[in-house]
Amino acid sequence: METREAAERFVGVWRRAWAEHDVDALLELYAEDCVHRSMPFRAPHRGRGELGAYLRWSFAAERVTDVRFSAPVVGADGV
Template sequence: MDPRTAAQRFADTWQHGWTHHDADSIIALYADDAEHTSMPFRPPHRGRGAIADYIRWSFAGETDPHVTFATPIVDGDHAAIEFRVHAHDNGTPVTLAGCVFAAFDTHGLAVRTRDYWHTTEGHQ
């Protein structure tokens, strides 16, 4: 799969999947042996199962998310994609803003991803 197509599919699926807490659709974007790092100093999640656990944990306590992903910036088989989420975390309104960096295999599956993000209370 063309990396631009893979990156746009990744952004669109994450936007829809996060909005609807559809972890399965998001997990299908990752290769079986993919590695995901959420924040630079956390240990990586290795393998689709560990990534699935992380995604489901991330959705716990979050309600009414409004999610937007920007158009991916693609170079070779890598993409950078900004995102913003307005939601409630255990009843408190929060805004999360960040960027995901992704590398794709020839089938369009993510093989390495890493996020940088920040949250603040309230909807910014």
């Protein structure tokens, strides 16, 4: 998969899954041993298990249904 296509897929999955609180779809985007930071000064979520727990916790009180992202910026140095 090309970098641009992968970045657009990532954004598209996040947009839909966040609005639907679909944790499983989001976790499929990440490696088993991923390191995810939700906020710059919080401890990272290590692995899909911690990330899934964080997402479920976040979505429990959230009522967002309209999620928007800008198009990903893809260049020679990355995304």
